[in-house]
Amino acid sequence: MKRTHLSAAIGVACCLSMGVAMAQTASNDQTQGSQNTASGQQRVNASSTSNTTTSNATQRDAKQMSAVTVQGQSLSLGGGLMSVQTAPKAVSTITRDAIEKASPGSNFTQMIGSIPGVNAATDDITGLANGHYSMRGYDSSDIGMTVNGAPITDTGSYSVYATEYGDSENMGDITVLQGIPDIDMPDSGASGGHIGWATIDPSHQGGVDFTQSIGSNDYRRTFVRLNTGDLGPVRSWISFSDNTADMWRGEGTLKVTKVDGKSVWTIDDNNSISASLQYSRQSNYEYDDLTKQQEEQLGYKYNYNDTWTPLNNLKGKALYNAAYNDENYWGLHTNPYKSYMFSMDGEFKLADSTHLSVIPYFWYGDGGGGGAGVAQESTSLINKYLYANVDLNGDGLINNSTYSSKLKNYNNFYGGTVYSYSSALTYRPGVVAKANTDLGMDNSLEYGFWYERSRKSQSDTYGLLDPATGTPDDFWLNSSYLLYPGGQAQKFYDEYTTTELKKGFVTDNWTPNDFWTFQGGVSYLYATRTGAAFDYPYSTSQTSTNFNNNWHRLLPAAGIKFQLDDKNQFYLGTGKTFRVPSNTAILLDALADLNNGKPEMSWNTDLGYRFYGDSISASADIYHSNYFNKQEAAYTEEGVEYYTTVPHMDMQGFNGELSWKFLPNWTVYTSYTYTQAKIRGDIDGGLGNAYDGGNGVYPTNGKTMPDTPRNIGNVSLGYDDSRVWAMLTGRVTSSLYGDYLNTESVGGFTTFGFSAGYRFGDWGWLKKPYIKLNVDNLTNHEAFSYVYSASMLSKQPAGAALAQYLYSSAPEYGLLQPRAFVLTFGTSFQ
Incomplete structure (x- = not known):
C-alpha cells in the first residue's frame, strides 16, 4: 500500500492498555503475555484485547465470564485462531499461540486473514510492504484501529500502514469487531468495525530473547529483546529488529528498523502505571499495482521500469521521450517513513466500586512516497511551475526551453526528470480516560471521554536527481530541492490541517440474573477540521483555499445476550457509527469550491450464537448494515477532482467459525464468510462530457461493491504435542469486481x-x-x-453515444506473491 497525494501515511504506533483492568498479577511471568484466567480477575487483563467489550461487566457477569472462559481454556481453539467470546455482538480474537507460529516478520494484516468477515492480502509475505484488508464490504479506511487502546488510523485519510506497528514477538493478541465498535473506542472514522491489538507485558525474570530469520528473496531478519525482570516494583523490556528483503518483482529493496519498549510499575495490587515507546524507520521502495492489461503485456513480475535512460547531452525529442519514460523508473518510487509514539497508562482504584483508566499519548510521523515529474530549463525570473534555472539534462548548459505541449515543438525541449516526493508531517497528542463504577452486583456503569488535537502538513515537493543514473540527490528530500528563481522549493501542493476530536461516552451493563445481559450506551463525537490548501504554491498559477468544517453525531449502541449455560449463548447487538470526512475529501471539495461534507454513517446489526463444547466450539453470526454516504472521487464539468458519495448501500451476510479438537494433539479450524454488498441507487459522478473530462451519472443501482468477494473460506489442520507442531492451511477467495459498474472482474483463487x-x-x-x-x-x-x-467504470462501452459519455479508467490490482519460505531460529538467554 502506498502513500499518495492527500493520503500520505501517518501510520501510528501507539500506547498502551486497552480496557480497564486490575494491576498485573505475579502469575504473568512469561514474555508471551498470555491471558490470565477470568477467575483470577474481575475484568479483562490490561494488556489483552480479548473480551474488551466486557470491560464494564457487572460482578454477576464476571462470574458468567469466568465459567465460560475456564470451559474454553480446556480446549485448543484452532491453534489460537479462535477464542472464547462473551460480547453481545460479533467479535473474534487471534491469540498469542497463533502469533508465535506465524512468520516472525508478519504484520497484523497477515495475522487476521483467517478471521470471519475479513478479507486480507499483502504485496509481500515478509510483512515489510504494509498490507490490504477490508471487512464485510467496508474498506480499511472505514475500520477503526488501536494498539494498546490508542488510535493508529491516519488522522486525515484513515489509512493504516501495518509495517510500522511493532514486531510479532511483542504482540499479545489481536481482536476484530466485525461491525460494531465499542462505545469507548477512540475512533473518528470507524463506519464498519474495529481492530485492536496489544503488546505483551514485561516478564518478571530478566534475560535476552533472540530471533534470526532467513528466507526467499534474500530475506534477513534479526530480533533482540532485553528483559530487565523485576527491578523492585518496575519491570521492563526493550527490543530492536533489523529487517531487509529484495522485492520479489522488479528491482528494489525493503528495509525496516524497529525499536519497541514497555515498562510496568506496579504501585500496589490496585494501582499501576505503564510506559510504552514504539519507533519505526522504513527506507523502502514501492510495489507497482497493475491493471489487467499491464500484467498481460509486461508480465506477472513487472514492477516499474528497471532501466534508466541517461539524460546526459540529450536534446529535443530524444530528451523529451527519455525524460517522460524515466518517470516510471523504479528508483524514484520510494517509500521512506519514520514514526514514534510515547505513551503512559495509569490504572487506578479510586474506591471499592470505581476504577479509573487514563491513557495519554503522543505520536509523531514524517515521510511519504516518491515518484517523478518532468521540468524544463529556464533562465526566466518568473516563478513558472516546473521551470527551473538548473541544468536538468547534464549537458553543462541551461537552455531556455520553448517546448509547448500544444504545438509539440520537440526540438526546443530542454529539461529532464525530477524527483517528486509526496510527504506528510504529523503531531498527534491525545488522551483517553474512562471509569467503571459498580452499582451493585447486577449493574455497572462505564463513562469517560477522548480528546485529541492533531496537526498535519502535507506537500508534494520536487527535488533534483542525477541525470546519468536517476538516483535522487536526497532519498528523504530534506534538501536538494528544485527551486524557483525566488528561492522557494517547487511544489505541486501544500496543505495544513488541524483536527480536534472530542468524544464523551457512557455505557450501562445490567445482568438481572445468571442468564440475561443487557447493554445500552451512547457516545457523542464532535469533530472540527480547519486549515488551508495551496495548489502550485509560490508559482504564477497558484490557487488556494481555507476551510473550517465541523461534524457531530449522537451514536447509540445496544446489545442483549442470553447465556443458556456455560456452553451456549445467544446475542443480538446493534449500533450506529459515523466517519468524519477525510482530509482528501475536504481539501479537494474546498479547492473545487464545493461543500459536500456529508459524513459516512452506518447502522450495523448482529444476530448470533456461540457454542463452546468439550471438543467442538463454534460461532455463527448473521448481520445487516445500512451504509450511507460512502465518499468517492469524481469530477466537475471543468475536470476538477472532488468527492461525491455513494448514497446508500445494503450489506448483509454470514460469518462463522468452528474449531474441532478431534484427537488430543490434533485440531481443525475453519471459518466462512458470505458477503452481499449492494449499491442502492445511482452515483452522481459530476456532470460532464468527453471533451471536458467530467463524469456523468453512473447506473450503479444493484451493483456489487468493488473489492468485495462474495465467498471466503479458510481451513487449517494443526498438530501440536508441546515439542513438535505443524499446520497446513488453505484459503479460497471468490472473484472481485474492479469497478462500481461491475464491468471488470478478476477471478477467485485458492492458496495453501x-x-x-x-x-x-x-x-x-x-x-x-x-x-x-x-x-x-x-x-x-x-x-x-x-x-x-x-x-x-473500467472501460467505455463499444458504440456509446458521446452524449452518454462516462469517464472510464482501468482498475489496478495487487498481485499474489509466488511461493516463498522463511526459516527461523530463536532462543532466550538467562
Missing part, C-alpha cells in the same frame, strides 16, 4: 500454506530454543489478490 516447528529442551544457558519453517503459497499460484484502485 504450511508451517512447522520444533521446540528443543534447554541447552545450558540457552533457554527454550526452537526452529520453525513458514511456507506461503505452496502451489506457486498466480492471481490478482485485491483491488488497489477501483474505478467507476
